[in-house]
Amino acid sequence: MCHYADLKSECFEANLLLPQHKLIDLTFGNVSVGDAARGVFAIKPSGVDYAQMKPDDMVVVSMETGEIVEGKLRPSSDTPTHRRLFQAFAGIRSIAHTHSRNAVAFAQAGRGIPCLGTTHCDYFYGEVPVTRAMTDEEVQTAYEWETGNVIVERFAEIDPREITAVLVKNHGPFVWGPSGAKAVEYALALEIVAEMAMKTLQLNPNAEPVPACLLKKHFFRKHGADCYYGQVR
Amino acid sequence: MCHYADLKSECFEANLLLPQHKLIDLTFGNVSVGDAARGVFAIKPSGVDYAQMKPDDMVVVSMETGEIVEGKLRPSSDTPTHRRLFQAFAGIRSIAHTHSRNAVAFAQAGRGIPCLGTTHCDYFYGEVPVTRAMTDEEVQTAYEWETGNVIVERFAEIDPREITAVLVKNHGPFVWGPSGAKAVEYALALEIVAEMAMKTLQLNPNAEPVPACLLKKHFFRKHGADCYYGQVR
Amino acid sequence: MCHYADLKSECFEANLLLPQHKLIDLTFGNVSVGDAARGVFAIKPSGVDYAQMKPDDMVVVSMETGEIVEGKLRPSSDTPTHRRLFQAFAGIRSIAHTHSRNAVAFAQAGRGIPCLGTTHCDYFYGEVPVTRAMTDEEVQTAYEWETGNVIVERFAEIDPREITAVLVKNHGPFVWGPSGAKAVEYALALEIVAEMAMKTLQLNPNAEPVPACLLKKHFFRKHGADCYYGQVR
Amino acid sequence: MCHYADLKSECFEANLLLPQHKLIDLTFGNVSVGDAARGVFAIKPSGVDYAQMKPDDMVVVSMETGEIVEGKLRPSSDTPTHRRLFQAFAGIRSIAHTHSRNAVAFAQAGRGIPCLGTTHCDYFYGEVPVTRAMTDEEVQTAYEWETGNVIVERFAEIDPREITAVLVKNHGPFVWGPSGAKAVEYALALEIVAEMAMKTLQLNPNAEPVPACLLKKHFFRKHGADCYYGQVR
Numbered sequence: 001m002c003h004y005a006d007l008k009s010e011c012f013e014a015n016l017l018l019p020q021h022k023l024i025d026l027t028f029g030n031v032s033v034g035d036a037a038r039g040v041f042a043i044k045p046s047g048v049d050y051a052q053m054k055p056d057d058m059v060v061v062s063m064e065t066g067e068i069v070e071g072k073l074r075p076s077s078d079t080p081t082h083r084r085l086f087q088a089f090a091g092i093r094s095i096a097h098t099h100s101r102n103a104v105a106f107a108q109a110g111r112g113i114p115c116l117g118t119t120h121c122d123y124f125y126g127e128v129p130v131t132r133a134m135t136d137e138e139v140q141t142a143y144e145w146e147t148g149n150v151i152v153e154r155f156a157e158i159d160p161r162e163i164t165a166v167l168v169k170n171h172g173p174f175v176w177g178p179s180g181a182k183a184v185e186y187a188l189a190l191e192i193v194a195e196m197a198m199k200t201l202q203l204n205p206n207a208e209p210v211p212a213c214l215l216k217k218h219f220f221r222k223h224g225a226d227c228y229y230g231q232v233r
Numbered sequence: 234m235c236h237y238a239d240l241k242s243e244c245f246e247a248n249l250l251l252p253q254h255k256l257i258d259l260t261f262g263n264v265s266v267g268d269a270a271r272g273v274f275a276i277k278p279s280g281v282d283y284a285q286m287k288p289d290d291m292v293v294v295s296m297e298t299g300e301i302v303e304g305k306l307r308p309s310s311d312t313p314t315h316r317r318l319f320q321a322f323a324g325i326r327s328i329a330h331t332h333s334r335n336a337v338a339f340a341q342a343g344r345g346i347p348c349l350g351t352t353h354c355d356y357f358y359g360e361v362p363v364t365r366a367m368t369d370e371e372v373q374t375a376y377e378w379e380t381g382n383v384i385v386e387r388f389a390e391i392d393p394r395e396i397t398a399v400l401v402k403n404h405g406p407f408v409w410g411p412s413g414a415k416a417v418e419y420a421l422a423l424e425i426v427a428e429m430a431m432k433t434l435q436l437n438p439n440a441e442p443v444p445a446c447l448l449k450k451h452f453f454r455k456h457g458a459d460c461y462y463g464q465v466r
Numbered sequence: 467m468c469h470y471a472d473l474k475s476e477c478f479e480a481n482l483l484l485p486q487h488k489l490i491d492l493t494f495g496n497v498s499v500g501d502a503a504r505g506v507f508a509i510k511p512s513g514v515d516y517a518q519m520k521p522d523d524m525v526v527v528s529m530e531t532g533e534i535v536e537g538k539l540r541p542s543s544d545t546p547t548h549r550r551l552f553q554a555f556a557g558i559r560s561i562a563h564t565h566s567r568n569a570v571a572f573a574q575a576g577r578g579i580p581c582l583g584t585t586h587c588d589y590f591y592g593e594v595p596v597t598r599a600m601t602d603e604e605v606q607t608a609y610e611w612e613t614g615n616v617i618v619e620r621f622a623e624i625d626p627r628e629i630t631a632v633l634v635k636n637h638g639p640f641v642w643g644p645s646g647a648k649a650v651e652y653a654l655a656l657e658i659v660a661e662m663a664m665k666t667l668q669l670n671p672n673a674e675p676v677p678a679c680l681l682k683k684h685f686f687r688k689h690g691a692d693c694y695y696g697q698v699r
Numbered sequence: 700m701c702h703y704a705d706l707k708s709e710c711f712e713a714n715l716l717l718p719q720h721k722l723i724d725l726t727f728g729n730v731s732v733g734d735a736a737r738g739v740f741a742i743k744p745s746g747v748d749y750a751q752m753k754p755d756d757m758v759v760v761s762m763e764t765g766e767i768v769e770g771k772l773r774p775s776s777d778t779p780t781h782r783r784l785f786q787a788f789a790g791i792r793s794i795a796h797t798h799s800r801n802a803v804a805f806a807q808a809g810r811g812i813p814c815l816g817t818t819h820c821d822y823f824y825g826e827v828p829v830t831r832a833m834t835d836e837e838v839q840t841a842y843e844w845e846t847g848n849v850i851v852e853r854f855a856e857i858d859p860r861e862i863t864a865v866l867v868k869n870h871g872p873f874v875w876g877p878s879g880a881k882a883v884e885y886a887l888a889l890e891i892v893a894e895m896a897m898k899t900l901q902l903n904p905n906a907e908p909v910p911a912c913l914l915k916k917h918f919f920r921k922h923g924a925d926c927y928y929g930q931v932r
Binding site: 661 | 773798
């Protein structure tokens with residue numbers, strides 16, 4: 001009677017990568033994996049210890065209504081944020097949310113992560129933006145859903161296929177990609193470039209973003225039709 | 234003839250969590266677990282190596298008089314501080330004391346840890362305060378007992394159920410919770426938010442605390458009657 | 467039909483040292499090992515996971531033409547940079563490229579790593595220099611080859627046997643040595659002195675480089691005909 | 700024909716603690732263990748990999764003349780520094796030298812490690828001093844012996860039983876204690892307080908040393924005739 005074993009398995013495996021890469025502490029953080037064709041996504045249950053979690057604990061939720069389609073546990077409290085992003089950013093398959101420490105520092109400082117070098121260019125096509133602060137009304141009503149909305153608002157003029165991460169102000173990063181494993185890889189890359197950026201700004205508070213030309217070279221060396229990094233598949 | 238095997242066992246397990254979470258180095262740090270009904274608490278023995286320690290090494294002390302009720306070893310030299318807190322903060326069951334490095338840095342700098350993001354809000358309902366410096370007289374007389382007193386003084390207008398941690402100036406954190414495991418979890422959360430706060434202040438020395446509304450939302454999402462984080466128990 | 471088993475084996479072993487020393491994350495970084503007599507070098511394949519890699523996956527490339535001499539996979543996208551360095555710096559046998567975080571921070575800040583202490587002197591005979599920014603034309607044409615050229619240009623008046631590392635601006639370090647293992651050891655030493663230098667500059671923004679006399683003493687205690695560090699071989 | 704098996708064994712074990720505590724990288728660092736009655740000390744051989752080292756590789760050296768009394772390998776190049784300290788600081792039994800990163804940062808910055816909190820007080824009775832820069836003549840003649848001399852000069856008015864560590868300017872820490880294990884423990888404590896001090900100064904550049912009264916309380920709680928920390932032995 002389990003119709004979403006594949007989705008739950010990918011979601012489970014991706015969630016386990018979070019503590020392996022030290023991207024989360026305690027029970028913070030979660031990964032979801034969606035299937036637009038079936039109109040659902042699987043997500044980590046709320047507040048469950050990573051060491052105890054089983055694939056079947058993943059909760060399957062309707063992308064349209066948010067109702068639980070399969071699963072016995074409560075889904076992550078951040079589920080409405082994931083749902084909002086799946087609706088708004090067509091084509092993303094997985095979302096990872098962490099409280100990784102350097103990325104959180106930028107979110108708490110209210111600063112985007114500037115693109116200061118090729119490590120950044122290899123993953124994100126420009127500065128990783130930070131959202132505006134949420135209003136009291138947004139916080140008091142449908143908080144987690146509105147968290148999704150401030151992200152969508154921030155991406156009004158940004159292509160979510162080119163910048164696959166955002167910092168929610170005073171909170172932390174949400175990152176997306178074409179699979180559970182890739183979303184977590186991008187979350188790890190984000191934490192690495194955040195640490196590098198912080199140290200760069202310590203050495204040179206006026207460090208300039210890389211020239212557009214270098215950004216373009218590196219990003220499209222790894223992404224899109226003309227990429228030449230890695231092996232032919 | 235061992236009347237407190239349960240208390241000693243919980244206390245022993247909680248103490249072992251300190252090196253596991255890298256909250257302590259060498260023999261610094263200790264956890265106590267109290268039982269208000271029986272008027273006693275168990276605490277780590279003084280200066281004993283974590284690797285050698287056995288459950289039966291825990292020392293059981295009277296909450297009222299400080300006398301050893303059960304145990305062959307000397308209790309932690311910080312025992313009077315724990316005893317003072319058990320007396321003053323009714324309802325706390327366990328206290329963890331660490332020298333975790335980022336929290337100590339705030340204590341040594343004489344600064345509280347400001348509440349700069351939701352990771353903090355999830356655990357502590359506002360800034361984690363720092364005590365005033367102790368007077369020479371306090372240091373020279375009953376030093377460890379007076380350490381408890383400056384904490385109690387600092388909490389004159391703070392509810393110890395909402396802010397479950399304090400920084401003793403020039404020393405380090407004391408953290409409390411409803412069980413040995415929870416007290417250590419909160420000590421770990423404190424170290425994490427201290428690291429995030431330090432990095433945030435490096436990126437933005439004028440970073441503002443989160444709005445009251447967001448703090449309330451996150452804290453009460455996890456604590457109290459209306460919480461909706463985690464699973465129904 | 468494998469003519470370069472020795473080279474591929476040394477290259478493979480040296481590449482595995484990168485994750486062991488935590489010098490790389492994800493699939494960043496690569497090591498090459500050259501043989502001037504045979505006019506070739508072996509290098510890591512592009513974008514292959516370190517955990518999956520086998521010695522026979524190493525790609526053997528002509529130093530003169532850049533053509534693949536042996537191997538089924540694409541070589542690292544940084545291959546032309548390595549090739550340029552093998553041509554220009556006679557006598558180097560192995561090159562390691564990493565994105566180690568503290569060295570990258572200096573590269574992104576556009577600052578060389580000043581020689582502030584004896585740990586640095588033991589490995590590098592003076593400041594580790596940073597290249598100039600590359601022009602748009604250099605980036606848009608033969609980017610990786612031109613990366614080699616800006617390094618060579620920076621070493622116009624530096625002896626690559628005395629300073630065995632460079633920071634490519636907005637990118638990261640390239641390091642070389644007499645064997646695969648030594649190139650990686652020097653890359654590790656570079657990351658260590660970068661971390662020490664960053665922390666030194668935090669404590670004292672005006673910290674001065676060590677006197678010439680001390681630099682000479684330490685470097686030649688370990689390198690060259692009059693060295694007296696280590697065992698007689 | 701081995702007369703110093705005990706000394707070599709203690710020295711070997713203490714040296715192995717350095718990488719275990721992550722106090723050294725590569726082959727930096729060394730520990731010696733002395734026996735004043737027999738007028739000798741055992742020390743690590745020069746440039747030998749910690750993973751390959753055997754107890755019998757330790758080199759036994761005369762305290763008075765510096766001649767090798769027992770052992771087939773070259774002693775550490777820092778041997779004359781150790782010898783100078785054994786001569787000058789009567790009563791110390793073991794010396795540890797590391798390049799631990801935070802302590803080195805203070806040495807490179809030319810700053811002593813101020814006593815900012817009780818973690819420091821528990822180990823060192825006041826600021827850990829930094830030496831003056833060495834003169835060209837000192838460096839060019841008997842460099843390692845003169846390194847010992849600048850340390851001794853710095854301690855003209857400091858009791859080496861109360862401050863058991865020093866930072867050699869532009870170099871790093873030397874630490875001593877009553878046994879090989881204790882010397883390494885103090886070297887670890889030094890690295891910890893250096894990290895805490897650096898972070899404290901980042902949060903508050905004007906942080907004040909602890910009051911004399913608190914320093915006295917903590918240091919003598921752990922050291923000397925009136926100590927009450929740990930177990931009665």
